[in-house]
Amino acid sequence: MSIESRRTGPCLVTGATGLVGNNVVRLLADRGVPVRVLVRPDGPRNDRALAGLPVERVEATLDDDESLVRAVDGAAVVVHAAAIVHIGWQRLDEMRAVNLEGARRVAVAARRCGARLVHVSAIDALGRNADGRLTDEETPAGGWVECPYVVTKREAEATVLAEIDLGLDAVIVNPVYMLGPWDWKPSSGRMLLEVAGGLGVLAPGGSNDFVDARDVAAGILSAIDRGRTGRRYILGGHRRTYLEAWQLFAGVTGARIPRRNVPPMLARCVGRCGDLWGRITGREPDVNSAAVEMSLLDHVSSCRRAEEELGYRYRPLEETVRDAWDWFLTHGYARPRRAAASR
Numbered sequence: 001m002s003i004e005s006r007r008t009g010p011c012l013v014t015g016a017t018g019l020v021g022n023n024v025v026r027l028l029a030d031r032g033v034p035v036r037v038l039v040r041p042d043g044p045r046n047d048r049a050l051a052g053l054p055v056e057r058v059e060a061t062l063d064d065d066e067s068l069v070r071a072v073d074g075a076a077v078v079v080h081a082a083a084i085v086h087i088g089w090q091r092l093d094e095m096r097a098v099n100l101e102g103a104r105r106v107a108v109a110a111r112r113c114g115a116r117l118v119h120v121s122a123i124d125a126l127g128r129n130a131d132g133r134l135t136d137e138e139t140p141a142g143g144w145v146e147c148p149y150v151v152t153k154r155e156a157e158a159t160v161l162a163e164i165d166l167g168l169d170a171v172i173v174n175p176v177y178m179l180g181p182w183d184w185k186p187s188s189g190r191m192l193l194e195v196a197g198g199l200g201v202l203a204p205g206g207s208n209d210f211v212d213a214r215d216v217a218a219g220i221l222s223a224i225d226r227g228r229t230g231r232r233y234i235l236g237g238h239r240r241t242y243l244e245a246w247q248l249f250a251g252v253t254g255a256r257i258p259r260r261n262v263p264p265m266l267a268r269c270v271g272r273c274g275d276l277w278g279r280i281t282g283r284e285p286d287v288n289s290a291a292v293e294m295s296l297l298d299h300v301s302s303c304r305r306a307e308e309e310l311g312y313r314y315r316p317l318e319e320t321v322r323d324a325w326d327w328f329l330t331h332g333y334a335r336p337r338r339a340a341a342s343r
Contacts, residue, residue, distance in 0.1 A: 211237025236303030
């Protein structure tokens with residue numbers, strides 16, 4: 001039974017201007033599902049991410065229980081995709097307020113209003129096997145760099161599971177590294193833009209699973225209809241070393257193709273310099289010791305459960321990278337390189 005016929009009432013999406021949230025909104029709209037989006041009262045009125053979309057906007061904030069209940073009231077489903085994503089040592093209090101307390105308040109509101117919740121978590125909220133075995137939904141927590149993002153995403157899952165024990169109908173999805181169109185901020189697409197800009201001469205030594213945000217959005221819609229209450233679902237993708245991924249990025253964008261990894265000692269030295277700069281300026285850069293240590297790890301996971309229970313599938317990685325790059329070019333985030341334009 002499809003999402004169009006399974007439930008009455010709109011689907012509320014938080015984080016609707018982010019990469020995954022915006023793709024969810026657009027996929028729901030394409031399927032004719034009524035969409036309600038959460039917007040901040042002080043947010044922009046003409047946000048490009050939502051311009052022209054047939055959505056109902058409701059004003060609410062993640063720190064206000066009453067406004068969240070009003071936003072959720074009447075919705076059949078809530079997709080909670082709002083979060084702060086930053087790999088570093090700073091911003092713990094801010095992340096706890098949004099990633100943890102925001103998730104708790106959304107979960108409470110969904111339970112009180114009788115809506116089904118799909119909580120968009122992260123692969124880093126699950127455990128990592130140091131021996132190289134694939135992470136799955138039952139892997140015990142740990143094995144990552146215990147930075148605020150990892151800690152708060154794990155805590156957010158725990159608070160959602162606690163609400164499930166109280167009667168909430170919810171599932172949790174754990175996407176891997178996402179790329180694709182509609183990355184307005186941009187978020188994870190910055191890696192592609194940096195390689196395209198010539199900054200990818202030496203790649204980190206680790207690996208990751210890469211997936212199209214459109215396929216994650218489709219997996220989220222499948223979780224609404226087919227996900228089992230209380231279950232986690234890894235929405236996985238293509239396993240690549242960062243060197244392999246960056247070589248693909250460079251080939252698609254026309255940038256210089258990296259040939260080797262950055263030596264770990266050099267990477268760690270650069271990360272510590274980033275930490276020092278963050279302490280001096282009060283603003284932590286993206287390159288810091290936590291981010292460096294994460295980039296040296298192998299992120300490998302199994303999405304078999306999602307494939308078997310949700311019918312989850314993902315497209316070829318080169319298609320994802322090309323579509324993401326074309327979207328960035330079309331929307332003015334980058335300019336085509338001569339080598340790429342001549343192919």
